Amino acid sequence: MTTGTERRDGGARPPGPGQTTAGQTTAEQPTLAADRVSRTIDGRLILDGVSLTPRPGSVTGLLGPNGSGKSTLLRLLSGVLAPASGVVTLDGRPLGDWGRRAVARRVAVVEQHADTLVELTVLDVVRLGRVPHRRAWTPATAADEEAVLTALERTGLTDRADQPWHTLSGGERQRVQIARALAQEPRELLLDEPTNHLDIQHQLDLLNLVAELPITSVVALHDLNLAAMYCDQVVVLRQGRVVAAGAPDGTLTESLIADVYGVRAAVTRPGPGDRPHIRFLGTVTGD
């Protein structure tokens, strides 16, 4: 992130391999970046000149109230939606020049709520991650199978490969979706409110898993405390514009929360170097 405050590593999460590879303070060349992107949907301006440069190997949190443009920004970053103006680049080349399949081999997406009517097993779902790597009319290669097995291992699902999708809990399903995303062997992972509908243990489990991955993650979140715990930097959107960006510590202030969410909050730090903790006191207008 091109912000003044670089985060200090707090005790909230164990240092993942991402930090060791990405470095703590050196500003590396971003691999996936949005440059002043705008997009209208059905005549309504959803994103208005948003720039985003996640540092490689880090976790970037997208925050903001409903309708602030988080999901649309993620869709632009994954190339599913094209920006009306501005450009999303991957390794400096516009996404449009890459081709869909090439992008899907680099950028994986986990949606907030994935479901299917098809009777799939965990293994079937994870294998979907190989779709962008495979050619028509040819069987899976050893590399495909290896990527699938590695993804299962990485997410602790090796023993559940044959379990039917429909018997999984919400948290397990999201874990399987992350395994599917990892089978794509991405270097960038985009997650759209992945912890919605999950109980607190699964929320923490899931974000722990994401934070430990040695890849660049951009995750839209509603829960400011989760963002403070797991994100290396946050970007706060309101009505399609970036209103604040930087390390959670310096960004998630009481005045910003009041301004963006219309909520009175008390932001405390249990100790020096700890992640901020946010307690909500009520809305700004009423009590």
Next chain:
Amino acid sequence: MTTALRSPRTRPPRSAAGVLRGVVGLGTGLAVLTASVAVAITIGPADIGVGDTWSVVASRLGWGTTELTPIREGIVWNLRLPRTLLAAVCGAGLAVCGTVMQSLLRNPLADPFVLGVSSGASTGAVIVVVLGAGGGVLSVSGGAFVGAVGSFALVLLLSHTLGGTTDRVVLSGVAAMQLFSALTSFVVTTAADAETTRGVLFWLLGSLSGAGWTEVGLCLAVLALALVVCLGYARTLDAFAFGQDAAASLGVAVARTRLVLLCVTALLTAALVSSAGAIGFVGLVLPHAARALVGPGHARLLPVTALAGAVFLVWADTLARTVLDPQEVPVGVVTSLVGVPAFVLVLYRTRRMR
């Protein structure tokens, strides 16, 4: 970064074994189909054995001579063989269409006729038969084909205008189905005499009695084309399991895929319906049965569905032409009578999946 994700494997890759299993399975399926066709040909009023069939086929291919009388040879070559083969091709084609439609539209109720193709074909056929349109140039099946394509074009146009999502495609199909059914009924009730009505109805319910080598060749060619295209899209169809956004994020060109596969299945359905009428239930039931057998992966599912559909319709048609001998039951009646209990059984066995 990707290397960091790798770790020592615990299980060997199993793609080679999978391919071998697939080849063995495919061989078994083809053997069952060949045996079904061979046996089905021997069943009927004229007493003909499997050996007789082989000798006729061999002599026609120039590999020898047959000792059968010309009449019996004609029964094999001109009646039973094309009819049985058309049954196999129709069964395979309808089942493949059903599989593709269900996956593509994410709707377990989708079948080859959901695009309004069959009702359009009916209207086209009825207009030719009853009103004598086409001036003798257009045959019944020709009229059916024109009707099918016209109806499908209307569905595409409607669904595109209404927003282009999969549920719009299904709803447009239902609307077209109602419209063309009404048109068919209108033409029949206003213009047809009792005899024509009976003939048209028989055709509407599906019948393979008009089968000749032209129909077999045409349908087989379209089926082969459709199978090759759909198998090329097998992985893409898998990717639609979690919806079109998920498919798009896996690198699938959603709009193009949908258009190509809708057109291919509509063309195949049109060819089949114009040759054999609207044979119901095969396209709805067989995909579910095949999925229960081999799972949801389309690379395996499509060939298995095709083979299962072919075998199923060969026997359904054999039943249809012999059970009330010398009367013939429309094959669509048989497929539904057999298909509904089978459907319920399949759904019952998979009920805990939801």
